[in-house]
Amino acid sequence: MLTSLEIKKLTTIEEMETIQKLERDVWGMDPIPVHQTATAIKNGGLMLGAFDExxxxxxxxxFPGYANGEAFLCSHMLGIHQSYRDKGIGALLKVAQREAAEEMGYNLIRWTFDPLQSRNAYLNLSKLNGICNDYLVNCYGEMVDGINKGLPSDRFNIEWRISSxxxxxxxxxxxxxxxxxxVLNRNDFPAINDMEQTLQTIDYNEMSIAVPIPAEFMEIKKT
Known part of the structure; x- marks a missing residue:
């Protein structure tokens, strides 16, 4: 953990421009226009920055969202510079986001993540206690950035009831x-064994279904 880490709200045009540079470094794509982020944070949105010295x-x-008669904060992006990943900074940013959102009057934060990204899954579902009730097939269509290029953009939709x-x-x-x-094939890929029967007999108050995913999905994509 970084002892010099500081997390603070960002509000100025200059700060939005600094965010754009980090966006390019993280995703390798064109960043969100400053006029959009600046407008959003003046109207119920929230931009937080993590700083090392x-x-x-x-x-x-x-940015603000609204669905089913409820307003919420739609957490659209969380990015960490490659040199600072796996240091717990993402979790600290989410905790800071929760605290700031509560101060702004929100009770719910929603966001999506790729269910094959095991690190994100552990953060969102285990460390933060987010809940997923939606599987969104090809949520964003074809994406061309360095992280998502080449695969459908399937996503889990997370609801984070921050006051609960x-x-x-x-x-x-x-x-x-x-x-x-x-295991049913020569590539040792796991295959579901009689899933229909399993779904008919499972007691969802007592049991859960464990679904395997690759531990290092990004490495698989690279190779």
Whole structure:
């Protein structure tokens, strides 16, 4: 953990321009226009920057959303400079986002993530206690940035009830996972074994279905 890390709200045009540079470094694509981010944070949005000795190393960006009669903060982007990843900075940015959003009057934050990104899954579902009820098929269409290029943009939609005891007290529900898989092909890929029967018999109050994903999905994409 960085002892010199500082997280603060960003509001000026100059700060938005600094965010653009980090966006290019993280995703290798054109950044969000400054006029859009500047307008959003003046109207219920939130931009947070993580700094190491005054150098911007990470950020989170969200704008107001509304669905099903409820307003929420739509957390659109969270990026960490490659040199500072796997240091817990993403989790700290999310905690800071939760605290700032509560001060602004929000009770809910929503965002999406790629379900094959195991690090993001661990952060969102295990460390932050987010809840997913939606699987969005090809959510953003074809994406051409360095991280997403070449695959459908399937996403989990996360709801983070930031004022709930589930999030604040980190409540966990003990369930017994079942593994309805057996290796069926010569590439040793897991295949579902009689999933229809499994879904008919599972007790969702007592059991969960464990679905395997690659541990290092980005490495698989590279090779």
């Amino acid at each position: 005054n150098e911007l190393i990470g950020f989170s960006y969200g 005891s589930h999030v604040k007290q980190q409540l966990n529900y003990d369930v017994t996972p079942i593994y309805p898989f057996e």
